Amino acid sequence: MALMALGIAFLVSNADQMPYGLADFLRPRFTLANVIVLGVFAIVWKYVFLTFGLYDVSRSRSLRSEAPAVCGACAVGAVVTLLFPFLSRSGAFTTGTALAFWPLITVSTLVGRYGLRKIAERAHTRSEVAETRRLLVVGSGRLAHQLVAELARDTGTAHEILGFVDTNTKVEHEEIRRRVIGTLDDLESILMHNVVDEVLVALPIKSHYEAIQRVIGDCERAGVQVTYSADVFPASLARVRHDSGEGQPVVTMEVVASDYRLTVKRGIDVLAASLGLLLISPVLAAIALAVKVTSPGPVVFAQERYGLRKRRFRMYKFRTMVTGAEALQSKLESLNEASGPVFKIREDPRVTRVGRFLRKTSLDELPQLWNVLRGEMSLVGPRPLPIRDVQRFTQAELMRRFSVLPGMTGLWQVSGRSGVGFDEWIRLDLEYIDHWSLMSDIGILARTIPVVFRGTGAA
DSSP states (O other): OHHHHHHHHHHHHTGGGOTTOHHHHHGGGOOHHHHHHHHHHHHHHHHHHHHTTTTOTTOOOOHHHHHHHHHHHHHHHHHHGGGHHHHOSSSOSOHHHHHHHHHHHHHHHHHHHHHHHHHHHHHHHIIIIISOEEEEEEOOSHHHHHHHHHHHHOOSSOEEEEEEEOSOSOOOOHHHHHTEEEOGGGHHHHHHHSOOSEEEEOSOTTTOHHHHHHHHHHHHHHTOEEEEESOOOOOSSOEEEEEOOSSSOEEEEESSOOSHHHHHHHHHHHHHHHHHHHHTHHHHHHHHHHHHHHSSSOSEEEEEEEOGGGOEEEEEEEOOBOTTHHHHGGGGGGGOOOSTTOOOOTTOTTBOHHHHHHHHHTGGGTTHHHHHHHTSOEEESSOOEEHHHHTTOOOGGGGGGGGSOOEEEOTTGGGTGGGSOHHHHHHHHHHHHHTOOHHHHHHHHHHHHHHHHHTTTOO
């Protein structure tokens, strides 16, 4: 943001120095020396903000409380730009430019942080309040009864107890006894075939150490967050977060990252989807017209897919097949060329002539920018799978791909697309989840562009 604000201040202060246009003005200023100066400035800016504690994600502060720190950091950073007039050989960067940069970066930083905070609050509200969290309780004794009472007192979160899982056959509390839906042996299957946001362990630690460790393993494989009373259990994948609520301290095992980076990722998704839909609207209109005039039926095809935590949503694509193609799939099952539970036919007879071009160029996927804007998908993530495919999953490990938002593109797309077998496809999805970072998303997006232009592995 600092470099962008610096560029705006520079161009505005030199608006009257461009008789032959912007490109002619900037061309002689793209030098190695200037790039190095800007690189050093970016590093200094980052450390100034670190010094003022503005990258400390462990501290939750309101905009009003952090505004002094933001103003101070921007003032210190702006002082650095007062050196630029002495480094400018052409004299285009003046003291006036530096002075204009100071209020511009201060206001834009405050507005930007406010916007990110609102996006985070909206995402939190949507996932934690507006959307009911489905909970599964492991245990049926005294601790489970206490847990139910604590949840009843928690009016800040909308939740639903899916049921109780325990091997205990002598359940004292009638309400819990009626809602026992299986034993610990059934846990993995329950996690595979139900929407479960979190598993709450209500078992005595000393007498059920091995059982709790088994529950943690089942939840890790299925990609479901698990919370248990504060003690130490080893985990190979999950991240540990210690919480202290109204009751006793607990430990939450998170199978995916849960920090400020998700807010940044969501901000990028919203910005990119909004700009994308706006800028490519003529392309969308042209594709819609081509689909409409070349085959009867709707322009956009909507299909239910599994999304975050196995919740279903309607994913949108430009229609590439004849009307009623889904009803014809059962007759083509014998022609399936894909390994595993997915369905793929390279020369699918249901695909229209225009649809074949749209699939090869991935233009049929563009309406999913609307899914991204709605928060049902992200730009990068595992591809959302049809109901038919997921219902054929037989391993709990496959469910871990639903622990993050599905994406328009991912490691699978940049690694061969339809040419990659199912096992390798899943391995790439899990590799993405386990090693996710903002830089990996940027790398995948950059690699997606040439893959789409080449039409590599498209089906």
